[in-house]
Amino acid sequence: MSNVRRVTVVLVLLFLVALPASAAAQSRPRLFQGLYAGLDVGRQNIIGGALVGGVDTLAQASRATVAVPIGARLQLPIGLVVGAEFAFGFEDGDLRLEEPGLTVDYRNGRHRRLGGTLGYVVGAARRTLILGYVSETTRTFDVTIATATSIVAQRDEQGLLRYGLGAERHLVGRFSLRATVGSSRADFGGRRTNITPMKPLDVSAGIYIRF
Numbered sequence: 295m296s297n298v299r300r301v302t303v304v305l306v307l308l309f310l311v312a313l314p315a316s317a318a319a320q321s322r323p324r325l326f327q328g329l330y331a332g333l334d335v336g337r338q339n340i341i342g343g344a345l346v347g348g349v350d351t352l353a354q355a356s357r358a359t360v361a362v363p364i365g366a367r368l369q370l371p372i373g374l375v376v377g378a379e380f381a382f383g384f385e386d387g388d389l390r391l392e393e394p395g396l397t398v399d400y401r402n403g404r405h406r407r408l409g410g411t412l413g414y415v416v417g418a419a420r421r422t423l424i425l426g427y428v429s430e431t432t433r434t435f436d437v438t439i440a441t442a443t444s445i446v447a448q449r450d451e452q453g454l455l456r457y458g459l460g461a462e463r464h465l466v467g468r469f470s471l472r473a474t475v476g477s478s479r480a481d482f483g484g485r486r487t488n489i490t491p492m493k494p495l496d497v498s499a500g501i502y503i504r505f
Contacts, residue, residue: 325464326415326423327369327504332472334500335360339478341491342389342400342435343450350485353389353400356494360384361407363500373415375423381407387433395442400435400450407431407456421464427474428457454478456496468504473497 338359344351361383369375387402409429416422430453437448458476465471477493 323420324369325421325470325504326367326375326413326462329364329366329505330502331362331364331505332500332502333360333362334472334498336474336496336498336500338385338405338431338456338496338498339454339492339494340385340387340389340402340433341452341454341480342387342402342433342437343452343482344391344398344400344437344439344448346396346398346439348486350482350487351391351398352487352489352491353391353398354489354491355389356496357385357387359405359498361405361498361500363502365411367411369415373420375411375413375415375425377411377413379407379409379411379427379429381429383407387435389435397440399438399440401437402433402435405431405433409456413462423462423470425460425462425474426458427460427476428455430454431456431478452480454480458496460498462502470502470504471499472502473499 336359337356340357341352341354361381363379363381365377365379367375367377383405389400391398407429411425411427413423413425432453435450437450439446456478458474460474462470462472475497480491
């Protein structure tokens with residue numbers, strides 16, 4: 295089990311254990327409590343890989359994404375908010391690497407992520423949530439490797455640890471608006487790579503509805 299999945303399991307357990315006590319004790323509106331879904335757009339770091347001559351041959355780009363997150367949160371009386379979140383998303387994730395005698399095409403159009411959030415409600419009206427997030431974002435690539443003598447197909451799965459900060463503002467009724475900024479890192483298991491991946495900023499903004 296990855297570190298992100300362990301964190302998510304702990305957050306879910308905290309949610310289930312503390313929910314009865316929180317429901318009894320909370321006297322003010324809990325605008326960030328319960329199940330929710332949303333739609334967000336952003337720009338994310340994308341890395342595709344291919345095994346070429348024993349080298350993990352990577353291509354990297356930042357691309358626009360659209361995602362549908364679904365999650366659950368617990369808002370404690372002191373203003374602490376703990377949540378777990380799953381999302382599936384879409385993008386133009388196709389990448390291409392061209393070198394003398396080598397062309398690699400990486401085809402991808404979707405991703406999924408699993409992670410958690412931890413935040414604190416601020417302001418007298420308790421309508422603003424300042425939060426941090428961590429998640430594992432996974433993409434699967436159909437890879438074609440073309441050399442002067444052969445064409446080889448591979449399938450590659452890349453996971454990125456994404457992390458950052460954000461803010462969510464309650465708008466009206468059950469709706470809120472969230473914006474985040476962060477970065478990501480990849481682990482290649484000690485394999486030799488053709489490049490050292492950069493860590494560009496990831497940004498997103500979305501609208502959310504609480505059920």
